[in-house]
Amino acid sequence: MEELLIRLSSLPGVTGSFFVGDDSSFVSQSLSSSFVQENAKRAVMVLAQTFEALSQVAQFKINRMMVNTGGSRLFIRRSDKGFLNLLTDITADVSVIDSALDGALKEMLIMAQQPAPAPVPEQAQPAPEISANENIRKALDIVKSYKLAGGRGTIESWFANAFLSGGAGGSNEEWTATPLHGDILVVQYRLLRPRQDPLIYQFEVDAAKQDIVRGINNNAIELLDFSSKEKSASAAPAKKAARPKARKPAKSREVPILPLPDAPAAGGSEQDPTGFENPSADSSEQVKYLKAQESDEELF
Structure with missing residues (x-):
């Protein structure tokens, strides 16, 4: 207890x-x-x-x-x-x-x-402490080496570039890991800034699975959510371009051309005369032409 x-x-x-x-x-x-x-x-x-x-x-x-x-x-x-x-x-x-x-x-x-444990020799007693210290070291390494999406590198390098590079102004960082239960630990990052409240990131870590389970406070949640969104966007397959549908040829609106009538068969029946046929040379009926009078007087 x-x-x-x-x-x-x-x-x-x-x-x-x-x-x-x-x-x-x-x-x-x-x-x-x-x-x-x-x-x-x-x-x-x-x-x-x-x-x-x-x-x-x-x-x-x-x-x-x-x-x-x-x-x-x-x-x-x-x-x-x-x-x-x-x-x-x-x-x-x-x-x-x-x-x-x-x-x-x-x-x-x-x-x-569980039944009461048997007496443990004194030399075997430090084993649980070694195991706890090992999990603390693992949890810190898991968070520090966790790779963020978007080409931002690991969490440790991102913290260093974001908060400690250039004019850090006396800021210091502090890493701690606290066991919760079993292989679950809480890893906390604190940025100590002069005349400002500390900036805190808290992560829940599974030392056995060697992975971050979740972000605990808002700062850690936003940091991990941004990474997960980037990973999901890059993992999403690109949509295939839709093939254009083949269009059916439009029906022609032109008036259909009617077929010409067949030519009359040779030796067929003769057509009725129209009166404009050329008279044959040996025809007895000749066309007579009348000469118009040159003036009205000649008519009387």
Whole structure:
């Protein structure tokens, strides 16, 4: 339990953690000297009764609660054997705290189901610390070497070029990694700037899969979302140009030419005379021409 509370107390924004068992047992970590253990026990017991009352009203089991206490927060989780509590300031990320507490409850459930471990020789005790340190080193390397899309290089080089190159004006960077549960860690980058608030990027990292799970705060989310959009745009196949459809030839609107009548067959029947035929030389009927009078007088 103490190792679990130590990990929870090392999260960004956490000011202390403690566990109150159903048997009135009390385990704490990183609490201030002004924190009174007996008051905490009584407060948790009252909250336990509140849990039960709210569960009866809502008609479903309530197993988590967050209390704002004047500039700080108290996160409470119900476990099988008591209440796990986490004190934070206003800078703590709620999603990170929720994820860490959920992971801690799972570990507590697993530890309760497992038999008591056999005594471990003293020489084998440093092994878990070595493993934790190895995961911290891996998580830092995973974030620093993560390649951003758009030709911006790795996250570490992008931070250096964006914040520390040229006139940095006394700015300093700080990298930290904190275990959440199992192989999941929180990697935080802080840029300390004179007379300005620190610029913070937080990433959730899976050391076993050697990959960034997600960005936790808005700065990290925007940085990773830009990279994912660039990758998806470059991976999208180019659309093939649509082939133009073959057009059917338009029907001609010209008036069709009618066929000429067939020529009369040789030796066919003669046509009726029109009166304009040339008379034959031996015809007895001659065309007679009348000479018009030259003047009207000749007519009388």
